[in-house]
Amino acid sequence: MLFSTMGLKTSKEKLQTVALDAERMRSLATWTARSLETEHPVPFGAAIFHGQTGERLMRAANAVGKENDPSSHAEVRTIRLACKKLKGFSLKGYTLYTTCEPCPMCMANALWAGLDRVVYGATIEDANQFCRQIRIPATEVAARSDMTCSVEGPVERELCLTLFTHPKMKKAFRTWSKQR
Numbered sequence: 275m276l277f278s279t280m281g282l283k284t285s286k287e288k289l290q291t292v293a294l295d296a297e298r299m300r301s302l303a304t305w306t307a308r309s310l311e312t313e314h315p316v317p318f319g320a321a322i323f324h325g326q327t328g329e330r331l332m333r334a335a336n337a338v339g340k341e342n343d344p345s346s347h348a349e350v351r352t353i354r355l356a357c358k359k360l361k362g363f364s365l366k367g368y369t370l371y372t373t374c375e376p377c378p379m380c381m382a383n384a385l386w387a388g389l390d391r392v393v394y395g396a397t398i399e400d401a402n403q404f405c406r407q408i409r410i411p412a413t414e415v416a417a418r419s420d421m422t423c424s425v426e427g428p429v430e431r432e433l434c435l436t437l438f439t440h441p442k443m444k445k446a447f448r449t450w451s452k453q454r
């Protein structure tokens with residue numbers, strides 16, 4: 275009896291996590307979409323939330339073009355800014371949300387930061403239809419590491435894909451491919 279009650283609680287908690295992940299991803303996609311009206315439109319946004327308190331620690335978008343820095347991916351920037359805010363290098367206990375599956379650089383950074391979970395929207399394969407990618411799944415990067423990090427997705431994939439198919443991005447992707 276005790277076990278079945280515990281089991282019920284666990285599945286209820288899982289459902290709550292799924293709903294919360296979807297809600298946070300929708301909110302992140304909406305926030306990321308704001309960049310589409312700026313000089314540097316990007317489909318990549320990321321946010322870090324505390325696993326227990328639910329507090330949002332940091333949120334940032336890709337700024338490769340804005341900062342002329344090829345490592346300024348949304349996830350790397352969010353992790354960097356979050357650690358600066360905490361004045362520490364560990365993000366243990368936190369979850370990273372990102373509108374697109376992290377590339378190997380970003381996933382490695384998430385592992386080095388000790389994040390508990392990474393939740394992504396669109397897949398690397400999705401993004402690869404629009405721009406160049408390094409085609410190594412985030413789950414594979416995590417599996418080959420000594421760190422434990424749960425990689426979950428895609429979550430709200432269709433919504434996150436609309437960031438890539440937006441007319442403002444069409445021109446931006448063309449510019450990116452010319453510069454590379």
Ligand SMILES: [Zn+2]
Pocket residue numbers: 347348349376377378379380381
């Ligand atoms: Zn990346």
